[in-house]
Amino acid sequence: MPIRRLPAGLDGPDPLADALRDAQYIASEGLATAAFLALTLQKPLLLEGSPGVGKTEAAKAIASILGRELVRLQCYEGIDSAAAMYEWNFPRQMLAIRQAGDDHIHLYGDEFLIARPVLLALQNPRERVLLIDEIDRADHEFEAFLLEFLSDFTLSIPERGTMRAPEPPVVVLTSNRTRELHEALRRRCVYHWIDYPDPVLEAQIVMMRASIVAEDTARKVVAAVGQLREEPLAKPPGVAETVEWAEAATLLHGQGVAWPRAFARAIGVALKDQDDLAYMAPRIDQMLEKVTA
Ligand SMILES: Nc1ncnc2c1ncn2[C@@H]1O[C@H](COP(=O)(O)OP(=O)(O)O)[C@@H](O)[C@H]1O
Ligand SMILES: [Mg+2]
Known part of the structure; x- marks a missing residue:
């Protein structure tokens, strides 16, 4: 199993908890352990719990102690890949076609690609933490779609081919448990139930x-x-x-x-x-x- 080396000072559940506390987040032993394992084993961390128990804040604090930017994908009913992964900038493509006249243009170049959170994390996994927030709000189809990405950290863009993350990104998923998540998704992750703090x-x-x-x-x-x-x-x-x-x-x-x-x-x-x-x-x-x- 590939292992991620954590920065000095984060190399264990206890030091991780101390660092989180310095970042204004108080983690239980269970959460600090789950976070440590997910980071080290390069698996997504799945945090489930009632609203307001500190799931989103945990992801922010983890990004902060890693010194990385948090890229947040807020899920909602009907969310699709255009919001989560990428989109082509259609108006800009149209403009380019009009301006090009007889010249040849490449319509699927980087300048027309709008990266959304999943693609952003895949493009630069060393500097970002991907938060997929409240995944229980998205529908099953979208969850299956995410599962594909979480399985091998690749993204297939038909016009461009398969894009692969140079290393597994740090991913935190949260759910308020308004519905059960797929078994397959859970299996991919290190799971932790966040209760109200003692x-x-x-x-x-x-x-x-x-x-x-x-x-x-x-x-x-x-x-x-x-x-x-x-x-x-x-x-x-x-x-x-x-x-x-x-x-x-x-x-x-x-x-x-x-x-x-x-x-x-x-x-x-x-x-x-x-x-x-x-x-x-x-x-x-x-x-x-x-x-x-
Ligand atoms: N363990 C914690 N340590 C520090 N602050 C916390 C903790 N848990 C919750 N909070 C506070 O509670 C607020 C709500 O937490 P949040 O992460 O938004 O909840 P959730 O995402 O689970 O609905 C946070 O903005 C933070 O101020
Ligand atoms: Mg939240």
């Missing part, structure tokens, strides 16, 4: 990401968010919401609102769904009393 890690994330929050407030907000995630909500708060809730409540407290009232009044940054807010309204005070006691 309370100690999440409090560290709040302290790292929020500007003005006291440690005690961070702990309480993490406990409150943990409770909210146990409720039958349509949109349970992600990590970003935890950070914002801590900041917003701290701001209100600075305006003279007492604890834990400040949390309750700032609830709109943690829950962003009317039904969820209505459901929690009669319960929030009691819940906060409990977790902030």
Whole structure:
């Protein structure tokens, strides 16, 4: 199996986790291990988990510690190869034909090729990290298409032949798991399920990401968010919401609102769904009393 040599300082799950932390990302041991293995074994890293658990941010942090540019392909329903791989610049080709008159022109030269994220990563794998974000939003056909690319890191352009990456690019895929991904795709990847961070890690994330929050407030907000995630909500708060809730409540407290009232009044940054807010309204005070006691 071909092995990728990682830069000094990233050569193991622990050093990798330290580097990620320096890049403002707190990785669990499981995630740091999966990332280390995927990078070293030159396989794509597949991160699955609920919205807001830090999947996209993990890819950004990995690109950052490798000193590479992140090329992001945001998937959506109906996404096709023109958006993901490449496109011919049709208006420019037309213009060139008109200007050429009787001269011969090569219509499939580089100047007419618009590279999209997959081709960009293939053209320059040493300097880029390819993020295929929220692949569960794309349809099965597109997933099969990607699988082909991920199998041998080649791309066939009918007018140009097969393009091959000089080395396997670093690829991170994410899924919110709105549907199951193909077995074959999973098999290609190193897989890691990202759960909500445990309370100690999440409090560290709040302290790292929020500007003005006291440690005690961070702990309480993490406990409150943990409770909210146990409720039958349509949109349970992600990590970003935890950070914002801590900041917003701290701001209100600075305006003279007492604890834990400040949390309750700032609830709109943690829950962003009317039904969820209505459901929690009669319960929030009691819940906060409990977790902030
Ligand atoms: N482990 C983490 N370390 C630092 N910040 C995190 C972490 N997980 C989540 N965050 C914060 O939460 C936000 C949302 O995470 P994001 O990666 O967008 O979630 P997802 O892609 O899983 O929906 C990030 O912008 C970041 O501020
Ligand atoms: Mg995301």
